[in-house]
Amino acid sequence: MKTLFIILSLITGFISTHAVQAKSNEPTQNNSQTVMLDMQNMTCAMCSITIRKALEGVEGVQSAKVDFDSKTANVTFDPKKTNIETLLKTTTNAGYPATFHPEN
């Protein structure tokens, strides 16, 4: 019984050590993607705050910068946790239908 416990500890220790190494070896670029969204429905500065808060509430969103003058949102997110479709749905649900703005 004691031997079994030692073997199990060795195995779990081995797995966790390797999991940590695999994680730290991943390039950080793979964990974030930035997109630009167009939202023509914005009518005042308060709208941009509403949109920013809605986007920041999405799991995986790392930062959301909403600009009222250009009526755009710059969103950085973890592509493993969320996606553009979810971001578009989120702003639409908040009252601001958005479209994906491809980089020029």
Ligand SMILES: [Cu+2]
């Ligand atoms: Cu407004």
